[in-house]
Amino acid sequence: MRTKTITGRRVRGPGMALAVSSLIILAACGGGDSDDSAGGPPTKLGENESKVSILAWPGYVEDGSNDPKVDWVTPFEKETGCEVTSKAYGTSDEAFNLAKTGDYDVIAASGDLTARMVASKEAVEVNTDLIPNYEKVYDFLKDQEWNTFDGKHYGVPHGYGANLLMYNADEVKPAPTSWKAVFEDASKYKGKVTAYDSPIYIADAALYLMKHQPDLGIENPYALDEKQFAAAVDILKEQRKNIGEYWADYLKEISAFETGDLVIGTTWQVIVNSIDTKKANVKAILPEEGATGWSDTWMISSKAKSPNCAYAWLNYIDSPKANAAATEYFGEAPNSEEACDFAADKSFCDTYKAGDEEFASQLWYWRTPVEKCLDGRTDVKCVDYAEWTKAWTEIKG
Amino acid sequence: MTLSSNVRRLLAVLTALVLVVMYAPLMIVVINSFNESQSLSWPPSGLTFDWWERAFHSDGARRAVVTSVQAAAAATVIALVLGTLMAMALQRYRFFGQNSVNLLVVLPIALPGIVTGIALNNAFRGILGLQLTILTVIVAHATFCIVTVFNNVQARLRRVGGNLEEASADLGAGVWTTFRLVTFPQLRSALLAGGLLAFALSFDEIIVTTFTAGAGVTTLPIWILENLFRPNQAPIVNVVAVVLILVSIVPIWFAQKLSGDTEALR
Amino acid sequence: MSQGDVARAAVPPPGVTSARRLSSLLSARPRLRLSLLLSAPLTWLVLIYVVALAALLVTAFWSVDSFTGELNRSFTLENIREITTESLYRTVTIRTLTVALVVTVVDVAIALPIAFYMAKIASRRMQRILLIAVLTPLWASYLVKAFAWRSVLSDVGILEWSTSRLGLESPGYGLVAVVMTQAYIWLPYVILPIFAGLERVPDSLLDAAGDLGASAWQTLRTVVFPMLVPAIIAGSIFSFSLTLGDYITVNIVGGANQMLGNLVYTNVGAANNLPLAAAVALIPVLIMIGYLSVVRRTGALDNL
Numbered sequence: 001m002r003t004k005t006i007t008g009r010r011v012r013g014p015g016m017a018l019a020v021s022s023l024i025i026l027a028a029c030g031g032g033d034s035d036d037s038a039g040g041p042p043t044k045l046g047e048n049e050s051k052v053s054i055l056a057w058p059g060y061v062e063d064g065s066n067d068p069k070v071d072w073v074t075p076f077e078k079e080t081g082c083e084v085t086s087k088a089y090g091t092s093d094e095a096f097n098l099a100k101t102g103d104y105d106v107i108a109a110s111g112d113l114t115a116r117m118v119a120s121k122e123a124v125e126v127n128t129d130l131i132p133n134y135e136k137v138y139d140f141l142k143d144q145e146w147n148t149f150d151g152k153h154y155g156v157p158h159g160y161g162a163n164l165l166m167y168n169a170d171e172v173k174p175a176p177t178s179w180k181a182v183f184e185d186a187s188k189y190k191g192k193v194t195a196y197d198s199p200i201y202i203a204d205a206a207l208y209l210m211k212h213q214p215d216l217g218i219e220n221p222y223a224l225d226e227k228q229f230a231a232a233v234d235i236l237k238e239q240r241k242n243i244g245e246y247w248a249d250y251l252k253e254i255s256a257f258e259t260g261d262l263v264i265g266t267t268w269q270v271i272v273n274s275i276d277t278k279k280a281n282v283k284a285i286l287p288e289e290g291a292t293g294w295s296d297t298w299m300i301s302s303k304a305k306s307p308n309c310a311y312a313w314l315n316y317i318d319s320p321k322a323n324a325a326a327t328e329y330f331g332e333a334p335n336s337e338e339a340c341d342f343a344a345d346k347s348f349c350d351t352y353k354a355g356d357e358e359f360a361s362q363l364w365y366w367r368t369p370v371e372k373c374l375d376g377r378t379d380v381k382c383v384d385y386a387e388w389t390k391a392w393t394e395i396k397g
Numbered sequence: 398m399t400l401s402s403n404v405r406r407l408l409a410v411l412t413a414l415v416l417v418v419m420y421a422p423l424m425i426v427v428i429n430s431f432n433e434s435q436s437l438s439w440p441p442s443g444l445t446f447d448w449w450e451r452a453f454h455s456d457g458a459r460r461a462v463v464t465s466v467q468a469a470a471a472a473t474v475i476a477l478v479l480g481t482l483m484a485m486a487l488q489r490y491r492f493f494g495q496n497s498v499n500l501l502v503v504l505p506i507a508l509p510g511i512v513t514g515i516a517l518n519n520a521f522r523g524i525l526g527l528q529l530t531i532l533t534v535i536v537a538h539a540t541f542c543i544v545t546v547f548n549n550v551q552a553r554l555r556r557v558g559g560n561l562e563e564a565s566a567d568l569g570a571g572v573w574t575t576f577r578l579v580t581f582p583q584l585r586s587a588l589l590a591g592g593l594l595a596f597a598l599s600f601d602e603i604i605v606t607t608f609t610a611g612a613g614v615t616t617l618p619i620w621i622l623e624n625l626f627r628p629n630q631a632p633i634v635n636v637v638a639v640v641l642i643l644v645s646i647v648p649i650w651f652a653q654k655l656s657g658d659t660e661a662l663r
Numbered sequence: 664m665s666q667g668d669v670a671r672a673a674v675p676p677p678g679v680t681s682a683r684r685l686s687s688l689l690s691a692r693p694r695l696r697l698s699l700l701l702s703a704p705l706t707w708l709v710l711i712y713v714v715a716l717a718a719l720l721v722t723a724f725w726s727v728d729s730f731t732g733e734l735n736r737s738f739t740l741e742n743i744r745e746i747t748t749e750s751l752y753r754t755v756t757i758r759t760l761t762v763a764l765v766v767t768v769v770d771v772a773i774a775l776p777i778a779f780y781m782a783k784i785a786s787r788r789m790q791r792i793l794l795i796a797v798l799t800p801l802w803a804s805y806l807v808k809a810f811a812w813r814s815v816l817s818d819v820g821i822l823e824w825s826t827s828r829l830g831l832e833s834p835g836y837g838l839v840a841v842v843m844t845q846a847y848i849w850l851p852y853v854i855l856p857i858f859a860g861l862e863r864v865p866d867s868l869l870d871a872a873g874d875l876g877a878s879a880w881q882t883l884r885t886v887v888f889p890m891l892v893p894a895i896i897a898g899s900i901f902s903f904s905l906t907l908g909d910y911i912t913v914n915i916v917g918g919a920n921q922m923l924g925n926l927v928y929t930n931v932g933a934a935n936n937l938p939l940a941a942a943v944a945l946i947p948v949l950i951m952i953g954y955l956s957v958v959r960r961t962g963a964l965d966n967l
Contacts (some may be wrong), residue, residue: 053612066627068783087612093933096732100935101522102527103612120731191835194713198933243919245836248933251626261836370730386729389934396921400879405784411776412793419800419850422811424819426803429814479704485891486700490693496699501708503964508951509908511927512719512944513712519937520715523734540712543704552859571686577682596800603911608931621806622911629943631810638807644794645802647937653791653798 021140041127045308051083052309055098056090056108057296058250059270059330060158072325076316082309089190090248092366093389096122105310108158110294111146112200112366112385118149123299125152133318136336140357146182146367147297155297156318161182161332161352162363163196163204164284166267168257179208179287181264183235186242194253194265195239197246199392200366200383203292204237204266205232207364211289220375221292222367228384229391236248236395246396250274269331293363324348333360411604423642430635452636461620468531468616469599472538475486476595477588480546483578488554505541515610521609529611537609538602542595544584549583549591557583586655593652597645674751684902723941732935742942754831756946759923762842763906767899769846770853774898778854782861783869794858801851809915812844834919844916849905853898860894861887896963903954907947923947 036331052059063084063189064071087104089095090115097105099122109117117123121163129133134142134156140145141157148154167176172189183205195201206221207230218228246263247253250271258279260397272284298317300310320338324385326345327334340349353359366376373382400408410443433443452458483502487495517537521527561583565575603618610619621637624630670797690697723742726735746752781793813818813836815863822833835839864887872882910924930940955964 047770085612091933097932097935100732101612116730116732120733138846152701239918245918249626255626259820278966384729386934386936389936393921393926393929393934394749396919399783404879408776408780408784412780415773415777416793416796419797419847422808422815422847423800424802425815426807426811429811429817459879479707482700483704486697486704490697490700492697496959499964500702500959505708505712505953507904507955508716508945509924511908511910511924511943512716512948513943515927515931515937515940516715516719518709518713519941520718523937535859538713540708543708563725566690571683572689573682601802601805604805604908618804618806621804625806625810634807634810638804642799642803646799649795649798649802650791653794657753 001242009327032296041125042130042311042368043127044309045130045311047308048080048082048312049306049309050081051085052106052306052313053104054084054108054313055089055095055104056086056106057110057330058090060108060296060326061086061088062326062329070325070329072317072322076313076322080114080309080312080316082306082312083315090194090250093198093201094097094248095133099123099301101302104301105304105306107299107301107315108296109155109299110296112294112368114146114154114293114297114299115149115368115370118154121302123154124272124302124304126155126300126311127309128153128156130327131156131315131318131334133315134322135321136338137318138336138355140360141295141335144293144295146365155299155312158180158296158298158317159323159327159330159332159334159335160288160360160363160365161269161327161330163266164272165287166257166265166272166284167283168260168263168280169283170217171260175285176264177281177288179204180212180291183208183239186264189263190242192261192263193239193242194245194247194256194262195243196266197248199388200292201266202229202236202380202388202392203231203364203366203369205293206235208289209235218276219377220373221364222369223373223375223377223382224369225373225377225380225382229387233391233395237397240395240397270329273329273331279329290362290364292366294366295360327352426635427639430632430639432632435559448632448636454641455633457620457624458617458633460635461615461617463492463545464531464615466619468538469520469596470559471483471535472542472599473592473595475535475539476542477592480543480595481550481584481588483543484547484550484554488551489559500512502547503545506544510602510604511608513537517605518608529609529614531610531614533609533611534606534614534616537605541602541605542598545594545598546588546591549587549594553587555582582641586652589652589655593648680825683884696862696958702947706798719941722938723945724936727936727938731960734937744940745939746942751821752943752946755921755923758838758912758920759907759947761839762845762922762951766846766849766906767853769842770850770902771857771895771898773846773850774854774857774894778858778861781858782864783866797851797854797858805848806911808848809844809912812840812847813915816840816843836916838917838920841913841920841922842914845902845906845909848912849902853900856894856897856901857891860891860897864890870959891962893958893961895961896958900951900955904947904951907950920941 040194052115060082061073062070063073063086064299071088077083087098087376089098090388095107095109095113096116097110098104099117100120100236107117107123109123114123135315137157141160143153144157147157165176166180169175169183171192172181181194196204196382202224203221206218206224206228209228210218211217213231215232216228218224224232245252245256245257247265250268252273253262253265253267254274259273267284271282272282275282298314300307300314304310317326318335320334320336321342323334323336324339324342326347327339328348331352333354334340334343334349337355343349347353349355369383369385369388371381371384399526428441430448431444431446432441433445433447483498487499514537517533517540518529521533528532541598562575563577565579570578599620604624606616608616610616613624617637621634624634682765689699722734724738724740726739726741727733728735777793777797781790781797782938785793815822816833816835817823818833818834818835826832834843868886869882872881872886877885906922908927910922910928913920913922913925923943926943927940930943931937934940958964
């Protein structure tokens with residue numbers, strides 16, 4: 001049926017002109033870059049604001065909602081009046097992206113993130129004089145290349161731990177002792193192998209090659225030249241054929257191991273602790289080649305809306321009691337000797353080799369790979385993290 | 398066309414089969430909400446009302462539902478207004494660029510959600526420098542909800558024709574009066590159907606929402622995504638889903654009843 | 664008896680108010696009416712959506728400093744070069760397109776019988792019940808449905824439990840799982856346009872075909888199906904567009920696989936490379952716009 005028509009009328013939409021002019025205006029305005037932080041860090045603290053928002057690894061900011069017995073946030077809130085909201089992230093890359101939104105005051109960053117946070121001015125220098133508990137921290141954790149830049153401190157240490165090899169003891173026999181189980185021998189459990197879903201995992205492959213193909217000459221798994229990098233990518237592409245799922249969300253790994261969809265792969269101690277052993281009899285080991293690890297730093301955002309509460313949190317989480325609770329729950333070594341006294345399990349510090357400087361130096365802590373080789377080589381260019389990221393998507397295929 | 402009773406029976410069986418397949422996973426969700434064990438294993442080890450109790454006391458779930466309802470309601474209202482205006486413009490008039498405008502309306506829902514999401518995120522945060530709040534979510538949702546209202550109203554306008562409106566004008570009714578007394582009653586059920594679909598789309602949307610909701614905005618899908626893998630929370634998610642399904646039957650039935658009056662050309 | 668006299672006597676002529684003046688003005692000027700109608704929605708769509716899309720397109724030609732994550736606004740074709748030359752993007756695009764195609768075919772195949780039954784065979788009451796039955800799953804959260812499939816396909820899930828008796832095993836997590844889950848979730852979106860399209864086919868037409876001697880199957884093939892093509896395409900627009908951009912289902916049941924949506928997502932999030940993400944996003948955008956332009960003629964866009 002015919003509807004009303006306007007014969008021969010041309011009504012040019014106003015849209016076109018509007019669109020073009022808007023685009024020009026908006027393109028000219030450009031994006032909102034963050035301002036440079038004014039001067040240095042504060043010299044004294046003011047009143048605590050009413051809330052603080054924290055971005056951290058899962059299990060770092062527990063307020064009892066996960067497990068009523070696990071809570072070190074509520075005492076902090078009572079003591080300081082800063083209400084805590086937290087967000088957990090799965091990988092350092094995700095954290096970097098979230099930190100850039102400027103919604104968080106405090107960020108827990110591993111060694112592969114700190115350099116980027118500082119370079120992009122997302123994190124500010126921290127005045128450690130305003131943090132009394134900083135004194136108690138182990139000396140070998142202070143002034144390291146991942147938390148101190150240009151002689152300035154950019155955060156306080158939390159603890160350090162390793163990426164372990166977890167396996168379902170009922171399905172994986174004989175018990176593995178080497179990372180070979182997820183590389184060359186992975187086909188034995190085809191479709192049930194897992195690996196950490198982040199480009200930083202390439203370092204694990206490099207570490208494996210460091211011990212098993214020494215003629216490649218890898219000295220530092222984060223300092224790889226083209227040839228070494230290609231070799232690492234190759235064994236990862238081989239591994240891909242046997243991978244069931246990659247995990248970035250630790251809960252996904254827990255659930256997959258519990259249902260038996262995965263039986264072997266990289267893990268963190270907190271995951272091992274969380275898996276119900278009635279459903280899956282899992283064990284975790286530090287394989288003979290050693291492992292990559294992480295040493296986390298609590299940083300303060302350059303866009304922090306509650307800087308005083310942020311300092312309060314840094315001081316609190318570095319206090320021996322809170323640090324012991326947090327690191328014991330996550331399954332990593334604490335940051336001070338005194339923390340050992342507060343551990344629920346008396347052998348906690350021995351298990352995690354707290355204060356063992358030699359052990360700590362054997363772990364290859366996550367670092368951001370850069371062009372200027374981290375092992376000091378000057379004759380070659382090393383592959384930087386952008387390339388690692390590209391290669392990682394290629395590996396997943 | 399006469400179909401033999403065999404064919405009719407076959408189609409009935411197929412329909413029943415399809416419905417079974419459609420509802421089987423939902424049944425699993427229902428059963429899992431009573432499942433004693435927190436994992437996903439089948440068959441369930443035992444039944445319990447625990448999760449239902451915890452769900453009703455869950456603050457996070459309640460707040461998420463409220464946020465979602467607010468966002469969806471606002472987005473639906475905007476979509477209703479804009480969609481109706483657009484439908485009337487395209488259906489009652491002919492103008493240059495009509496097809497392009499038609500395409501434009503469809504684009505937000507035809508392009509993958511992730512593209513819309515990152516485009517809007519880039520525009521809001523990168524270019525305009527805005528903070529992401531529930532308003533940005535509402536704006537995003539309204540944009541892709543326009544098309545559902547638009548299509549329903551356009552179809553209704555096409556079916557109804559402009560004769561009654563012309564008659565009303567001939568009788569001396571002004572533009573607004575005509576709309577109020579003649580057009581709107583004819584459109585009512587189409588608006589209801591379109592609005593309901595728009596509400597459902599907005600309520601359940603996750604991809605565009607992830608990119609346009611700031612840290613403080615937790616709609617229901619975002620809350621579900623955060624809790625999906627948590628062993629202590631996943632069963633609560635199942636409970637919430639079951640409640641949603643049950644609650645939604647009423648408005649759907651209501652909308653169908655209303656639109657049933659002006660339906661079928663049989 | 665002049666009813667007109669009665670009418671003229673009873674109804675006073677309306678006064679001249681500003682509202683009436685406005686109405687007269689508008690009645691005389693259809694162009695003005697059209698502009699008023701169009702201005703609000705068009706401005707909204709253009710300002711919010713088109714501009715945002717255009718800005719994203721522009722971003723595809725920028726780059727990002729890998730260390731600081733800062734956007735580098737100088738024009739570069741590097742991203743475009745990368746997505747067109749690296750085999751990864753070709754592989755993933757073909758994989759995604761294949762999945763989208765299979766999902767669409769499966770969904771249309773399932774939708775046709777049920778839509779036909781609902782539109783032509785079911786009684787009025789049954790039709791309403793069936794419509795409600797089809798619409799209700801739309802309200803069950805997408806995430807919950809995907810996760811339900813994760814539990815169905817799991818090693819200890821219901822599929823393994825039931826098929827192991829037959830000697831088969833659950834496909835586990837992977838592309839097959841993605842196809843099954845996505846076909847399941849998009850199904851209502853495909854059924855609805857096809858049902859609406861079938862409803863528009865008048866019964867009289869079918870009766871006429873029968874009267875002219877066509878068998879039921881012939882009628883379906885030569886009369887009904889051609890009329891349904893726009894509706895089927897409308898349904899396919901949904902299933903294609905939803906599959907091309909989806910990354911959540913792939914994360915939940917896809918195992919270690921990647922589709923286009925995942926590539927875009929990881930580049931925006933983990934890799935923090937918005938320009939590359941925008942460049943990858945161009946792939947599904949171009950595919951969908953191409954598809955839309957081709958099917959525009961069939962009138963499918965009116966059936967969405």
